[in-house]
Amino acid sequence: MDNKMRDELLNLFRSKINRAMRYYLETCTRCGVCTEACHVYNSMGQTKYIAAYRHEIVRRLYKKYFKARGKIWPGFGEAKGLSDMTLEELFDAAYSCTGCRRCMVFCPFGIDTQMLMSIAKLMLIGANAEPEILTMLADTSIEKGKSLELFKESFLTGIKNLESEVVEKWKIEAGETAIPVDVEDADLLYVALAGAHSIIPAAVVFNAAREKWTLSFFEAVNFGAFVGDPTRTKLIMDRIIAEAKRLKVKEVCICECGTAYRVMKQLSGKQPFKVSSITEVQAGYIREGRIKLDKTKFTDTITYHDPCQIARNGGVIDEPRYILDNLTDNFRDLTPEPKYNWCCGGGGGLVALGDETLDFRMKSARVKVDQVKATEAKILATACENCHTQLSNLNDHYKMDVAVRFLSSMVADALLPQ
Amino acid sequence: MSEDIKVDKVLDLKGLPCPMPVVKVSKGIKDVEVGQVIEAHSTDPGSLTDFPAWARTSGNEILKTEQDGEVIKFYIKRNA
Ligand code: SF4
Numbered sequence: 251m252d253n254k255m256r257d258e259l260l261n262l263f264r265s266k267i268n269r270a271m272r273y274y275l276e277t278c279t280r281c282g283v284c285t286e287a288c289h290v291y292n293s294m295g296q297t298k299y300i301a302a303y304r305h306e307i308v309r310r311l312y313k314k315y316f317k318a319r320g321k322i323w324p325g326f327g328e329a330k331g332l333s334d335m336t337l338e339e340l341f342d343a344a345y346s347c348t349g350c351r352r353c354m355v356f357c358p359f360g361i362d363t364q365m366l367m368s369i370a371k372l373m374l375i376g377a378n379a380e381p382e383i384l385t386m387l388a389d390t391s392i393e394k395g396k397s398l399e400l401f402k403e404s405f406l407t408g409i410k411n412l413e414s415e416v417v418e419k420w421k422i423e424a425g426e427t428a429i430p431v432d433v434e435d436a437d438l439l440y441v442a443l444a445g446a447h448s449i450i451p452a453a454v455v456f457n458a459a460r461e462k463w464t465l466s467f468f469e470a471v472n473f474g475a476f477v478g479d480p481t482r483t484k485l486i487m488d489r490i491i492a493e494a495k496r497l498k499v500k501e502v503c504i505c506e507c508g509t510a511y512r513v514m515k516q517l518s519g520k521q522p523f524k525v526s527s528i529t530e531v532q533a534g535y536i537r538e539g540r541i542k543l544d545k546t547k548f549t550d551t552i553t554y555h556d557p558c559q560i561a562r563n564g565g566v567i568d569e570p571r572y573i574l575d576n577l578t579d580n581f582r583d584l585t586p587e588p589k590y591n592w593c594c595g596g597g598g599g600l601v602a603l604g605d606e607t608l609d610f611r612m613k614s615a616r617v618k619v620d621q622v623k624a625t626e627a628k629i630l631a632t633a634c635e636n637c638h639t640q641l642s643n644l645n646d647h648y649k650m651d652v653a654v655r656f657l658s659s660m661v662a663d664a665l666l667p668q
Numbered sequence: 669m670s671e672d673i674k675v676d677k678v679l680d681l682k683g684l685p686c687p688m689p690v691v692k693v694s695k696g697i698k699d700v701e702v703g704q705v706i707e708a709h710s711t712d713p714g715s716l717t718d719f720p721a722w723a724r725t726s727g728n729e730i731l732k733t734e735q736d737g738e739v740i741k742f743y744i745k746r747n748a
């Protein structure tokens with residue numbers, strides 16, 4: 251690596267250092283409490299997958315280049331320099347971490363591995379060594395935001411094709427639209443994923459609850475966040491913020507996508523609308539009596555996987571359980587409790603990388619499989635696209651014999667006529 | 669196959685959820701030479717906007733889009 255590149259990468263590192271990051275970089279006592287906390291280490295048993303080990307790769311650069319001791323005695327301690335070798339280690343550490351933050355709840359100092367790995371991810375982008383698929387997906391999203399007029403017609407055609415399926419499941423009044431788009435002064439802007447499965451059941455429930463809603467032109471998922479690029483993350487998020495402001499909605503409801511929810515909830519700043527997940531919105535409808543569910547619809551035992559970015563990192567823990575209480579008498583929660591729930595192993599962009607990461611995803615999530623199997627449930631519900639794909643892959647690979655379902659679509663299937 | 673376009677490779681992306689169609693198309697296009705054409709079949713409605721946006725950012729060209737029942741067919745020329 252030449253000096254110019256090294257300086258550029260160190261500038262990127264520097265841009266990530268704030269008070270919180272300094273604390274995470276300087277506090278680890280190597281107590282080892284986080285060792286067993288990571289599903290990757292727990293499933294695969296390799297030292298490099300211990301949370302504190304991942305940190306060290308970033309921390310030793312910090313010590314060498316940003317701390318007095320490392321600067322004065324570069325050969326002292328573990329303060330090694332930045333090289334092509336380090337880039338490989340940074341890649342290994344960052345792209346084997348799903349950012350689930352389970353280690354953080356165990357660490358006595360609350361050290362955030364996901365934040366530390368965001369330094370690694372940003373340096374990889376600087377070195378053009380990030381997974382290019384994630385950058386491509388982020389750029390595709392940004393392009394849709396820039397040239398909305400060009401894509402509007404095809405989007406509307408795609409949506410029109412889905413409307414009959416929505417009406418089949420829940421009749422609407424004459425003159426109403428099954429999937430409203432671009433409605434000014436609607437109460438709620440629903441930000442879905444591009445697939446029909448993310449739009450149809452949600453539309454059915456909104457219509458049943460007589461919500462004044464409108465569908466976003468943009469998909470919720472934020473590939474900028476997966477690849478750890480703050481600029482792209484913001485551009486992708488800003489498309490939705492601008493649309494919500496233009497339509498003057500009161501609430502932005504994010505579909506079953508964990509990262510999309512966490513980014514919008516925690517990074518969008520003060521806005522004239524509130525941000526909620528579809529799970530919170532649907533729980534609210536049940537609580538207010540706007541929809542009622544048929545408890546005889548699902549007779550098999552159901553368990554629920556809390557998506558890390560929605561539950562542990564987003565605080566939505568009671569709402570899915572409230573929905574499940576109204577959906578079934580056969581709910582069996584996972585052990586340990588939601589705060590300590592095992593990650594499915596698909597976060598951090600790993601699922602979007604598809605077949606490339608499949609082998610690793612299967613090996614690194616063995617503890618998740620054991621956790622689900624212990625419930626003997628036949629239905630495994632969840633509320634995140636990534637988790638759903640990963641859990642379905644695990645189901646096939648480990649022959650778990652469960653039906654993996656989106657919670658929101660179960661709500662749509664169990665609606666009682668009012 | 670569209671009558672007026674010579675196709676060099678067909679990609680079956682049917683049943684794949686988003687974002688896999690655009691992931692596979694961005695990889696698949698590298699299997700043909702610059703100037704050649706791939707025909708991609710997707711059932712994901714998101715492809716209708718994803719593919720044109722991807723083509724613009726990657727410098728490739730969508731020659732034609734056809735809807736055949738549930739299947740959306742894209743004819744994409746590799747330019748980059
Ligand atoms: S954030 Fe999750 S995947 Fe990453 S080190 Fe911690 S426990 Fe492991």
Ligand code: SF4
Pocket residue numbers: 277278279280281282283284285301302356357358359360361
């Ligand atoms: S638990 Fe916290 S302090 Fe202890 S080794 Fe892990 S990161 Fe360091």
